[in-house]
Structures are given as structure tokens and as C-alpha cells.
Amino acid sequence: MTGGLVLAGAPNRGRLREVSDVAFEALIPVAGRPLVEYVVEAMAGCAELGRVVVVGPAQLAYLTRRPRVELVEGTDGLVDNLARGLRTFAPDEMVVVATGDIPLLTPAVVSAFVAECRALGDYDFYYSVIPRDAILSRYPGARRSWIGLRDGSVTGGNLFMLRAGAALGILPDLERVTGLRKSALGLAAMLGPVLVVKYLLGRLTLAEAERRVRSHFRISGRAVLTRHAEVGIDVDKPADLELVTSILASRGS
Numbered sequence: 001m002t003g004g005l006v007l008a009g010a011p012n013r014g015r016l017r018e019v020s021d022v023a024f025e026a027l028i029p030v031a032g033r034p035l036v037e038y039v040v041e042a043m044a045g046c047a048e049l050g051r052v053v054v055v056g057p058a059q060l061a062y063l064t065r066r067p068r069v070e071l072v073e074g075t076d077g078l079v080d081n082l083a084r085g086l087r088t089f090a091p092d093e094m095v096v097v098a099t100g101d102i103p104l105l106t107p108a109v110v111s112a113f114v115a116e117c118r119a120l121g122d123y124d125f126y127y128s129v130i131p132r133d134a135i136l137s138r139y140p141g142a143r144r145s146w147i148g149l150r151d152g153s154v155t156g157g158n159l160f161m162l163r164a165g166a167a168l169g170i171l172p173d174l175e176r177v178t179g180l181r182k183s184a185l186g187l188a189a190m191l192g193p194v195l196v197v198k199y200l201l202g203r204l205t206l207a208e209a210e211r212r213v214r215s216h217f218r219i220s221g222r223a224v225l226t227r228h229a230e231v232g233i234d235v236d237k238p239a240d241l242e243l244v245t246s247i248l249a250s251r252g253s
Contacts, residue, residue, distance in 0.1 A: 001050035002114060002161070003093055004043040005085040008036045008056030008100030009074030015237040024057050026100045028241070031248040035235060036060065038103035038248070044069055045107035048114045049096060053088050055081040056100065079175045083168060091165025099158040103244050104230035110159070113231065116224050117161045124166035125221030128157025129206065130232040138229040141243050150205045157224075157231035166219065173217050 008026035020028045026036035036056065043052045044066050054063055055074040064071050072088060074081040082097065089095050096114060098105065117126040132153035135142050146153040167174065210223045235241050 003089050003095040004049040004052035005095050005097045006054045009081045011076045019238050036100040042105040046110040053085045055085040086164040089164040093164050097160040101235045102158045109228045109230050120222045123220045123222050124163040126161040126224050128159045128231045129154045129223045134227040135229040155232050158234050159231045
């Protein structure tokens with residue numbers, strides 16, 4: 001059985017502080033419920049996942065009343081929290097990782113992502129990538145950071161699947177990647193000047209970027225091109241919160 005991991009330790013120090021003064025982003029209310037509850041509900045409701053570990057503040061202990069959900073107290077570091085969560089799984093266990101700020105996630109979307117990963121073959125890392133049209137056709141008001149590839153514009157998702165031991169083995173590299181995750185040009189520069197030139201000329205393909213990542217980090221991994229827009233809509237600014245609040249309210253969530 002594949003495990004689940006929800007990263008919910010981010011302190012509320014960014015732009016969301018303008019709309020809520022709670023201490024942690026995971027606790028920001030969205031349509032009457034804390035932000036992270038939607039993510040935990042989606043992960044715990046996915047039949048493909050066994051235990052679901054939430055890494056976050058002690059205030060989230062109530063989430064463990066749900067079957068199969070556990071809490072590991074976190075810090076304010078994203079990669080440190082990832083490591084804390086992954087250490088609770090066996091090294092060879094595959095773990096689906098979600099950030100705690102994608103409240104449109106559903107059990108069906110998590111299940112579909114796991115199936116998309118498995119269909120690509122056996123790898124240590126799977127990273128979600130969503131085409132621009134897949135998001136804007138579903139949620140026209142979404143404002144994302146787009147990466148312009150020869151294949152078309154895409155955005156990085158907030159859902160991953162990885163092998164616990166392999167990820168723990170490259171934590172310094174993951175620290176660098178997360179620091180640049182909002183900068184397509186910065187990520188390209190980290191992978192070498194050829195990718196920078198191709199990216200600036202609009203000639204970089206997803207397959208080329210994927211091959212370079214595998215070579216640079218010496219990992220076995222694949223990008224998962226998914227059309228599930230919910231994976232790519234995170235909440236890190238007031239406009240995002242307004243968008244997801246309206247969507248969830250219309251769902252009756």
C-alpha cells in the first residue's frame with residue numbers, strides 16, 4: 001500500500017497574513033473549514049493510500065481522529081518537514097506527498113494521479129505538471145506562474161509521488177529546488193546554460209527538462225503531465241483564497 005504525506009507546517013508570515021491572523025497557513029479558514037482539512041480529507045479518502053501522515057503544528061492533532069491519519073510535529077522548513085514525514089515510512093515505500101494548501105483536491109484526483117504515475121513505469125520520483133489550458137478551462141480565474149515550453153505553457157503541481165529512502169538521500173538538492181520553485185528561469189539556470197538558452201528561446205521541451213533533471217540529480221524520475229487542475233491550484237495569496245473559497249462554496253463544501 002502506498003503511503004500519504006501532507007506538508008502543513010508553514011507559518012502564516014506571507015501575503016495571506018493580510019486576510020487571516022492565524023499562526024499557520026494550514027489553519028486559515030476556507031468556506032468555514034481550515035485549509036488543510038480539505039487536503040487531509042482527499043488523501044485519507046483515497047483507497048490507494050494506507051496511513052496518511054500530516055506534518056504540522058500541534059493544533060492539528062484533532063485530524064488524527066480520522067482513521068489512518070497521524071500527526072508529526074513540524075518546523076517552519078518545507079524540506080525539513082518532508083524529511084520528518086518520510087522518516088516514518090519504510091525506505092522502499094512509495095509516498096504520495098501533497099502540500100497542505102491545495103483545498104480543491106479530491107480522493108478521485110489523488111487516485112487518478114497515482115494511476116498516472118504507475119502507468120509511466122517504476123521510478124523513484126514523480127512530479128505533477130499541468131497544462132495551462134487544463135487549468136484555465138476549469139477555473140478561468142486562476143492566476144498561476146506559467147513555464148513556457150515548446151510543448152505549451154505548463155505549471156508545476158503540488159502533488160508528488162516518491163520513494164521515501166531515495167528522497168531522503170538527496171535532501172540538499174531538494175532544498176535548492178524548493179528555493180527556486182517559483183522561478184522557471186532559476187530552475188533552468190541550476191540545470192545548466194544550455195537549458196537557459198533553450199528556455200529563453202522557447203525551444204525547451206518537457207522531455208528535455210526531464211532528462212536533464214534525472215542526469216543532474218542522478219535520480220530515477222518522471223514528470224507526470226496531468227489534466228487534473230486541482231493539483232495546480234494552491235493558496236499562497238489573497239486572490240487564491242478568494243478563488244478557492246468561491247469554488248468550495250459553490251460545491252457546498
